[in-house]
Amino acid sequence: MDALAASLPGTAVNQGAALAREFDACLADCPQLAYRVALGVLRNGADAEDVAQEAMLRAYRNFHRLRERAHFRGWIARTAWRLALDRLRAAGRREKRESAAAECVPEARIEDLVESHEFQRRLAGAMEALPEKLRQVMVLAAIEGYNTREVATLLEIPEGTVRSRMFLARKQLAESLRCLVKNTPVG
Amino acid sequence: MSCEKYSGWLTGAALGALGDAEEAELRAHAAGCSHCRSEWEMIRALAAAVDRGVEAMVAGGPSPQFVARLRARIAEEPARSARPLVAFRRVGLATLAAAAVVVAILFVRTAGRERGPAEVAVVTLTNTGQQSAVSRTSSLEHPSVDGTALRGHRAAGARGRPDFFPAEVLVPKGQMAAALLLSEGVSTGRIDGGQLARLAERSAEPLDWRALDIQPLAAPSAGEEAVKAANADEGDRN
Numbered sequence: 001m002d003a004l005a006a007s008l009p010g011t012a013v014n015q016g017a018a019l020a021r022e023f024d025a026c027l028a029d030c031p032q033l034a035y036r037v038a039l040g041v042l043r044n045g046a047d048a049e050d051v052a053q054e055a056m057l058r059a060y061r062n063f064h065r066l067r068e069r070a071h072f073r074g075w076i077a078r079t080a081w082r083l084a085l086d087r088l089r090a091a092g093r094r095e096k097r098e099s100a101a102a103e104c105v106p107e108a109r110i111e112d113l114v115e116s117h118e119f120q121r122r123l124a125g126a127m128e129a130l131p132e133k134l135r136q137v138m139v140l141a142a143i144e145g146y147n148t149r150e151v152a153t154l155l156e157i158p159e160g161t162v163r164s165r166m167f168l169a170r171k172q173l174a175e176s177l178r179c180l181v182k183n184t185p186v187g
Numbered sequence: 188m189s190c191e192k193y194s195g196w197l198t199g200a201a202l203g204a205l206g207d208a209e210e211a212e213l214r215a216h217a218a219g220c221s222h223c224r225s226e227w228e229m230i231r232a233l234a235a236a237v238d239r240g241v242e243a244m245v246a247g248g249p250s251p252q253f254v255a256r257l258r259a260r261i262a263e264e265p266a267r268s269a270r271p272l273v274a275f276r277r278v279g280l281a282t283l284a285a286a287a288v289v290v291a292i293l294f295v296r297t298a299g300r301e302r303g304p305a306e307v308a309v310v311t312l313t314n315t316g317q318q319s320a321v322s323r324t325s326s327l328e329h330p331s332v333d334g335t336a337l338r339g340h341r342a343a344g345a346r347g348r349p350d351f352f353p354a355e356v357l358v359p360k361g362q363m364a365a366a367l368l369l370s371e372g373v374s375t376g377r378i379d380g381g382q383l384a385r386l387a388e389r390s391a392e393p394l395d396w397r398a399l400d401i402q403p404l405a406a407p408s409a410g411e412e413a414v415k416a417a418n419a420d421e422g423d424r425n
Contacts, residue, residue: 027254035249040241047247056257061264079373114236123240142241166206173237174198174230181229 025064026072030054033073034080040139041084043124052089055080074154081136086169110181119180134169141166145150189216201230287395 034052042048062075113119123183127135137151141162144150148166152159192290198204207215209377 027257031253031257032248034252036245036247039247040245043244045247049253052249052253053257053260057260057264060257061260074221110232110236114232114239120240120243124244125236127241127244138241141236141247142245145318146238167202170202170234170237171198173241176233177233177237178230181233 019064023060026059027056030059030073030076034076036143037077037080037139038084040127040142041081041088042053047087048084049097051080054083074156077140077154082140085132095156113181119177122177122180123142123173126173129176130169130172134165134172137162137165138169138173190220190223193217193220194226197227197230198234200227201234232369 029162031052034055035048036049038051039045039056042051058079059072059076063072129139130138140151140154141148144154146166147160148162151166152162155162193213193216196205197208200213211225211256213227217227
């Protein structure tokens, strides 16, 4: 802890050892949150790590204003989301993914399809096609184990809004992937 | 034919969002319809696969070097002054002090109007364009701060007051410039916190003029007694 305080020269974090300890505590879980949020957008580990680094650095710079832990995690999640989107747009990958997701031909039974790399690729394309608010809730829900209360806290929106957005997101994802599955009537 | 009715319910049912009555009706239908039954099961499996797929998409964590790399970047950050926090405290104190004085004076003024003339000494904060409104008093003009002029005058209760009353406040020693800036901020909707902080730093400096004969103010909780005493004095003089 003190080592961290010593390594953070000349900023608000150095206002006191308590503040340094708080930031140190955030280093235990917030980098993973930032990384996973970025990964949900970018689907590339190296890019996600860069974005998580940038989000944490911004958090450090503003830490003296972001001391409440619940709000801090939400701030990290939202910042990582925005930075990841910026990076994605800058790289011009969005259009490629959407065009890749456009083809949709029934290929397999659901049991076979879900295990395939193709399903993950199609799912990623369908996620890209979701409206941003639905996609954000879906990614955060997956990170938080589909705990709607946690997602509501992170996004600072009502839990009911999270539930309705999650339903819409899962419905749209299922419907967009439905066309890939050959339906075999059961007995 | 009834399959058309239930096809729209299948996704909601698979995602657990269908009402109890509708789900029971769908179950009854699916029991006798292999097509809807298989469709329902397929969508449920697909929804579960979607959840697992999104979880897989965000699984994992940053590399073990992540924190070390972050600390290295933090160490490269340019040193910044701790001043913003201190300045914030000073701004807060100056603002609170000015606000408390305004509240106290408004209380006394209101009480004075209700109970009759009571002599109070005030400092009037007014924009330069409003000076004529209070020029009837024997006033002392203070050098202006950012276009705002300071006037001191003695006002005898409600007697002879002009139609236009600018805000009147008593300002603690050394807080005048901060109060003027605050007053300007209230009227313009813009408060420069940095400038207010700089002005608040002058709180240790003495006032450069002392022409006011300021009567001691009672605390708000003792306001009633103060007004009564003032009224009694006024009665004695009359």
